[in-house]
Amino acid sequence: MQRRQFLKGALYGTGGTLVALSGLGAATAALNPRRAAAAAPVSRKTVYSSCEMCRNQCPIAVKVENGKVVKIDGNPNDSAFGGVICARGNSGPSLLYDPERIKKPMIRTGERGSGKFKEVSWDEAYTYIAQKLKAVQEQYGGEAVAQTSHIGPYDVFFQTIGKAIGSPNLFSHEATCPMARIIGLNTTFGTAAINADYANTKYLLVVGRNFFEGIHVAQTRAVAKALSQGTKMVVLDPRFSVLAAKGEWLPVKGATDLAFIMALANVLIDEKLYDEEFIKQYTVGFDKWAAQVQDKTPAWAAEETGISQDTIIRVARELAQAKPHSLIEYGWRTTFTADDFQLRRAIMIVNMMLGNFEVPGGYYQVKDAGTLKKVPAMAAYAKKLGPVKVPPFPKPKKGRIDGTGEKGTPRQLTPIADGAVGQITETILTGKPYPIKAWLVHRFNPVMSIGDTEKTLAAIKKLDLLVTCDVYMSDTAYNSDVVLPECTYLERTEQVFDMSGLTPKYVLRQQAVDPVYADTKPAWQIYKELGEKMGYGQYFPYKDIDDYVERQLAPTGISRKVFAEKGLWTPAGMKPFYVRSGDAKAPLTLLATKSKKIEIFSDAVQEATGAGVPVYVPYPQPGEGEFRLIEGKVAVHTNVGTHNVPVLHELMSENTLWINAQSAAKLGIKTGDTLIISAGKYEHKGTANVTEGIRPDTVFCYHGFGQISPQLTRAFGKGINDNKLIPDQLGSVGNSITSMTFVKVRKA
Amino acid sequence: MAKHYAMVIQLKKCLGCQACTVACKFENKVPDGQYRTKSPAIGPSGTYPNVKVFFEKQACQMCQDAPCVKVCPTTASHYNKDGLVLIDSHKCVGCKYCMTACPYDARFINKNTGTADKCTFCYDTRLTKGEKPACVTTCVGGALLFGDANDPQSEVARYMATHRTEVRKAQFGTRPSVHYDYEGVK
Numbered sequence: 001m002q003r004r005q006f007l008k009g010a011l012y013g014t015g016g017t018l019v020a021l022s023g024l025g026a027a028t029a030a031l032n033p034r035r036a037a038a039a040a041p042v043s044r045k046t047v048y049s050s051c052e053m054c055r056n057q058c059p060i061a062v063k064v065e066n067g068k069v070v071k072i073d074g075n076p077n078d079s080a081f082g083g084v085i086c087a088r089g090n091s092g093p094s095l096l097y098d099p100e101r102i103k104k105p106m107i108r109t110g111e112r113g114s115g116k117f118k119e120v121s122w123d124e125a126y127t128y129i130a131q132k133l134k135a136v137q138e139q140y141g142g143e144a145v146a147q148t149s150h151i152g153p154y155d156v157f158f159q160t161i162g163k164a165i166g167s168p169n170l171f172s173h174e175a176t177c178p179m180a181r182i183i184g185l186n187t188t189f190g191t192a193a194i195n196a197d198y199a200n201t202k203y204l205l206v207v208g209r210n211f212f213e214g215i216h217v218a219q220t221r222a223v224a225k226a227l228s229q230g231t232k233m234v235v236l237d238p239r240f241s242v243l244a245a246k247g248e249w250l251p252v253k254g255a256t257d258l259a260f261i262m263a264l265a266n267v268l269i270d271e272k273l274y275d276e277e278f279i280k281q282y283t284v285g286f287d288k289w290a291a292q293v294q295d296k297t298p299a300w301a302a303e304e305t306g307i308s309q310d311t312i313i314r315v316a317r318e319l320a321q322a323k324p325h326s327l328i329e330y331g332w333r334t335t336f337t338a339d340d341f342q343l344r345r346a347i348m349i350v351n352m353m354l355g356n357f358e359v360p361g362g363y364y365q366v367k368d369a370g371t372l373k374k375v376p377a378m379a380a381y382a383k384k385l386g387p388v389k390v391p392p393f394p395k396p397k398k399g400r401i402d403g404t405g406e407k408g409t410p411r412q413l414t415p416i417a418d419g420a421v422g423q424i425t426e427t428i429l430t431g432k433p434y435p436i437k438a439w440l441v442h443r444f445n446p447v448m449s450i451g452d453t454e455k456t457l458a459a460i461k462k463l464d465l466l467v468t469c470d471v472y473m474s475d476t477a478y479n480s481d482v483v484l485p486e487c488t489y490l491e492r493t494e495q496v497f498d499m500s501g502l503t504p505k506y507v508l509r510q511q512a513v514d515p516v517y518a519d520t521k522p523a524w525q526i527y528k529e530l531g532e533k534m535g536y537g538q539y540f541p542y543k544d545i546d547d548y549v550e551r552q553l554a555p556t557g558i559s560r561k562v563f564a565e566k567g568l569w570t571p572a573g574m575k576p577f578y579v580r581s582g583d584a585k586a587p588l589t590l591l592a593t594k595s596k597k598i599e600i601f602s603d604a605v606q607e608a609t610g611a612g613v614p615v616y617v618p619y620p621q622p623g624e625g626e627f628r629l630i631e632g633k634v635a636v637h638t639n640v641g642t643h644n645v646p647v648l649h650e651l652m653s654e655n656t657l658w659i660n661a662q663s664a665a666k667l668g669i670k671t672g673d674t675l676i677i678s679a680g681k682y683e684h685k686g687t688a689n690v691t692e693g694i695r696p697d698t699v700f701c702y703h704g705f706g707q708i709s710p711q712l713t714r715a716f717g718k719g720i721n722d723n724k725l726i727p728d729q730l731g732s733v734g735n736s737i738t739s740m741t742f743v744k745v746r747k748a
Numbered sequence: 749m750a751k752h753y754a755m756v757i758q759l760k761k762c763l764g765c766q767a768c769t770v771a772c773k774f775e776n777k778v779p780d781g782q783y784r785t786k787s788p789a790i791g792p793s794g795t796y797p798n799v800k801v802f803f804e805k806q807a808c809q810m811c812q813d814a815p816c817v818k819v820c821p822t823t824a825s826h827y828n829k830d831g832l833v834l835i836d837s838h839k840c841v842g843c844k845y846c847m848t849a850c851p852y853d854a855r856f857i858n859k860n861t862g863t864a865d866k867c868t869f870c871y872d873t874r875l876t877k878g879e880k881p882a883c884v885t886t887c888v889g890g891a892l893l894f895g896d897a898n899d900p901q902s903e904v905a906r907y908m909a910t911h912r913t914e915v916r917k918a919q920f921g922t923r924p925s926v927h928y929d930y931e932g933v934k
Contacts, residue, residue, distance in 0.1 A: 012764055012801060014791035071774045074884065083885050090886060091772035212763040220763070224889045228761060240792060242763055245801045635765035647773060650781060651766055658835060660796060692796040 012242060013658060013689055013702075042066055045124040048567025050497065050509035052489035053088035053095070053645075054638040055152060058217050059499055059567050060085055062092075062490060062512040069093045069490055069513055077566045080218040087636045087651070089217070094647035095488055096516060100713060101471050102485035103517040112461055113479045115710060122521070126533040129482055132465040133165065133534065137437045142166030143398045144435055146424050149442040150639075151360055153494040154486075155507070157540075158442045158469075160390070161527055162321035164536040165304070168396035169436065174418040176449055176736045180334035183413050183733050184344025190592030193366035194348075195501055196327055197483055197578075198222035201361035203319055203326035204233045204247075207257050207347060208504040212242040214332060214633035223511040232322075234315055236260060236307075238630060239658065239700045240693030250696045252655035253306040254628040254739055255336060255619040258343045262616055263301030263326070264316045265293040265350050275355030282357070282588055285601020289349055289613045296616065304618070306695075323354040325361030333632075336739035338731040341413070347599050349614070357598070358588065362465035365590050367577050368500035369556075374590045375579070381571040382504035385552040390539045398434060400428045402734055410732035412608045420734025422450050425459035438465040441485070442523065447475040448640040448707065449727035453721060454682065469526060472644055473711035485520040492522035493545050496552045499568075502576035506556075508549070508563035524548070554627055609732065619740065626742040627663070627699040629679070631722045640704040643715035653720040656689035658700040659745065667745065674748040679725040679741055682703070685748060686720040699745060752812075752903045753869055754897035754925045755884070756913060757805050760932035761891035764789055764803030768883035768892070775870055775882035779859040780796035782866045784808070785883055805883075805892070808833065808854040808867035809916060809924035814892045816846035816855065824864070831925075832871055837863040851920045869894075897925070 047062045051072075059075035061083070072092045076083035095101075105125035110116025120128075136144050142165040149158055153171040162170045174182065182192040198204065199222035204359050211223045227233060233247030234560060238254050254259060268274040269290055279286045298309040298316075305312075319326045328347050334340050348363075356362030365371055369382035402423035403411040410509035414420060424446070428436045439460075447456050453475075460466055460479050468477040477483045494509040515521075521529075528540040543549045562569050580586050593599050606612030636651045637643055643653075657675055669675065673688040677699070686701065694700055705720030729737045769786050778784055782901075785807035793837040814833045817825045824839035825846050840863035847855045857901065858865035870881040879885070884892040895902035904927075907913075913927035 012803070071882075073771075083766065084888055085771075085886055086888055087770045088769055090774060093774060175924075185847070212765070212889075215763075215765060215888065220888055224761060224763070228890065240799050240801070242801070245799075246760070247761075249797060249799070251797050410891075440793040505902065505907075635763065635767075647770055651769065662796070691792060692794060693792045693799045693801070694796075696796070 011694070013656070013691065034112050036463055047512040048077070048563065048565075049512055050489070050494075050507050050567075051085065051089045051092065051154075052509070053642060054610070055150060055579060056216050057499065057507065058085060058089060059507050060089060060092075061567070064341065064512055067513055069096055075567045076215065078568055080107055080221070082221070084217055084221060086215045086217055086455045088215075088638055088642060088648065091642075091645055091647045091662075092488075092490055095471070095642075096490050096513075096645060098644075100473075100644060100711070101488075101517060102473055102477070102483060102520070104485060104519045106483040112414045112481070113457070115478055117483065120527065125482055125484060126530050129465070129467055129530060130334045130534045130704040130748045132481075136464055137165055140435050140437050141393075141397060143168055143396055144437040144710055145169065145440065146401075146436045146438070147171065147440045147442075148421055148424065148444050148446060150444045152194060152443065153497065154442055154527075156495070157524045158440070160539045161440065161531055161534070161536070163393040164531065164534070164539050166394040166396050167423075168398065168400045169419070170417075171419040171421040171424065172417060173421060173444055173449065174415070175421045175730075175734050176335060176738075177333045178331075179415070180340035180731070180733065180735050181331050181344045182415060182418070183341040184330065184334075186339075186415070187413060187605050188345055188348050188599050189365070191365065191600075193368070193371070194363055195366055196329065196363050199225045201226055201325055201327050202231055203322035204231055205315060205319060205327070206233065206235045206237075206243060206247070206329040206330065207261070207331055207343075208237055208336065209329050209332045210237070210241045210632055212246065213635045215635050222242050232318065238628070238695045238698040239632070240691075241632070250307050253304070253621065253695070254630065254698060255621075256305045257336070258346055258614065258616055259296065259301040259304035260307060260312065261343065261350055262293045262296035262614070263298045263312050264319065265289065265346075265353060266296045266369045267298060267313055267316035268320060268350070271317070273317065274353035275323060277584075278355035278357070279353065280583065283352055283598040283600050284595055285599065285613060288601045291415055292613050292615060319354060324356040324359045326354055327351055327356050327362055333738070335731070335735045335737060337619055338737055338740075340731060340735055341733050342611065345602075345605070348615040352598055352600065358586075359581055359584075364502060364578055365592075366500050367502055367504060368498055369504050371590050372504065378577060379407040379572045385498060385506070386555040388542060388548055388551045390541060393539070399435055399630070401436065404734065408607060410608050411734055413604065416735045418635045420730055421446070422728050422730050422736040423734065425450055425452070425456045425728055428459035428462050429455070434610070436465060439463055439467070441466070441468040441476055441480070443470055445470075445474045445640045447479065448704065448721065449725050451723060451738070453708070453724040453727045455728050460485055460712045469523065473709055474640070475707055475709040475712075478709035478711055484526055484535075486526065487515045487516070487517075487520035487522055491520070493549070494522070494524070495545065495548050502578070503570055503574045506558065506569045507567065510563065510567070589720065622697050622742045625744055627659070627697060627745060628739065629677070629725060629741045629743045630698060630700050630720065630739050631703040631726075632700065634702040637702070637704055640707065643704055643707060644703055646714065649714045652702075653714070655686070655702040657686040657687050657703040657720060657745070658691050658694045660694050660696040660698070661690050661692050663696045664688065667747070669745070669747060676727060676748050677720065678744045678746070679727075681727075682724050684720055684724050699743065721741070749898050751896045752898045752925065753810070753830060753832060753875070754895065754908075754927065755810075755869070755881075756904050756927045756929060758891045758893070758929045759802050760929075761889040762787060762803040762805060763889040763891075765888050767886045767888050768805065769880035771882040771886040775873060776868070778900040782856055782859060782865070784865065787910070800933065802882060804928070806852070806854070807926070809852050809922065809926045810867075811924050813921060813923045813924065815851065815920070815922060819849040821845065828871070830871075832869060832885060834868055835864050835866065837861055840864050844869070851917050851922060872900050874923040877916035
């Protein structure tokens, strides 16, 4: 064997582009530290907190030695985590002590995108922003200010600025991620707070989600637990993901998942395998759905999806056999097609045909304090967090730029708190429906996340003001007028998070160490100080974050000490609460729909789109010589946020383009070849990873690579920026469409 | 009875997520670009659409008949009282004989100390305090079992009694203490 190959390369699907990882360091005995270490006393403590290497806020235990974070574990006090945390969570100290973090507020001095900034004091930065915003407000109105953030604890502080200005144009990143699912749930259950009990399910059909690479520790562990107990898993995905490797892989033709789901319903009805009692007692509109799927036979779906009729029938029967402890996963990033929310609705409708609501191994409504209030026997277990009251904000003078909330259009379904973030660049460029002149961005990277990187860059050039607050000089920060340095999650305390599931749960992020860079600040402080500078102090009526937390906890009777000792609070003695586990006919008093039923037919969706039950829409498929470009997550990175974190960058510094072996052979492409990926308007270079693990009509790359900020010196320019190739195209409810891009591939 | 620490790796449960890889780096202060453990992908193998891939955690195999100990000219590589192969960095002269001898390529010269380095099962920082190795406690897929194989009641002993496990490169006769269960992946 070859020597020194130990631990070389080989994360999954990198096509051998990883660097050698071991062994070749300086090897001189002269470096041998024979001296005895001086026996200085070591101060050690563990701080319970909440991770932010992604957005899931997993409870963590931070080990601190002499004021330095040395190790991060999962919080062992939370049984859903059991001390476990993922690779990203483990990497926290690498971000914390990275010298490439932004350390001071900065104002641009050169051309936009030149990377020339001067360091300024916080007061100078606030004054500059306040003056610019005021000018925009006076000339164009408060609505000319847009705000975007990833979505997180900072929003309550960040968005206060826009609300105080009177802007309706506040956006989350949800339209680029789970929004179709949120709308699917809202319109069927009256709430999006519906979770799945993966750990106890006996049969799991997953539609495009990837628990084992897009890791959500509690959910990933629950799926892994179910598999270890013998649960069968079927995975619909054009790509052979790690999840697919652990189950039965069905390489579905892209954008046809709804055909598969409708055919399942067809079989369940045709063979009388669905839970008729459940449908009768708890739902409305089933007859309309039955009519809709009547001709959606397995034979028809086999043509559409490329999955055989026999397989479709078998999966339907297996789901029915395991019901009600079987479930079809509703999806994570749900932005594949223009009408993705109807796919998510259809998935939940078939789930209800399995009768899997409020039983172990099925779906359940989140049991937070507010929901428990509707169930008298349970109400005493938890009290709601206190509101932190602020005066009423001025009413925006105009409607939103994206039509969110407009009755009689699909956008009436779009959550007002999210909006269609992909609309912003279009509006900036066209001035329609009215100009956007200032853009405030917090921990979000539109240059890499709103489709069409070049379009976003062009839009930025037309702004009067772009402010970005982040921990790194992100691609968007690099092109901003003002850059504000946030401190990392390990350096700040935040408000109490409600992370309820089958029982209520509150989690507190608690500062583990002093800021490593003295001039970085937490979001709550940044926006409170900016707000005060702008004369909006009344909207920030708390002294500091500790005061804020006290106001939240006051009505709950929970002592702050609980969080110091455990990191989280759950009600003592309460067992996981499924409404129907003991009594299959128990009333669902907690349902949040107006009809108090699960709405298979939704009046709201009917009014908005004319399709009160999901209707099949065929989407174009790639033509001769074309491939569908799809993208996804890898376990060692989060979206576009971690590619420059030293330890994670070291593990995976570049992505590749997965291409099916037969398709590659036709084009003379071999693994390692440099390719030109062409989406027509734009091209991008990439390295080939020839694999048997993808459909012949599809190519794939992991998302978030090919970053364009030169001040992310490690991640800069490495790999494929899929976002340059995917256009800024919006679906019916404003979701950014991510799986409808066709590309051609050739050797460079 | 003397302890015999052993690890069982259930490959079908490993997600290749590298949580263990990173946990180890911080637990053991392993320098940039170097690793005591890593879980590379094996595959994919097969032909579309019948494809397989799995991940194989690699690190020191804690051999009971360790070539690295045999070749070490300074006795820096040694068995400790619990039968673990460890390196006394005060005795190591960085000659790399052990690196050549190790059939698993598990060793490297630590960039910071200039001496040979490898997995210790977190002996000093965790085992002696009654904790399991950092990779085991952070394993997202629950693939890693750890304990005293000489204790018939331990999780590893019970698992090995009821499952077919293998050691890597058995032909070298090194008698590793790390056992792999390939059921469901090959």
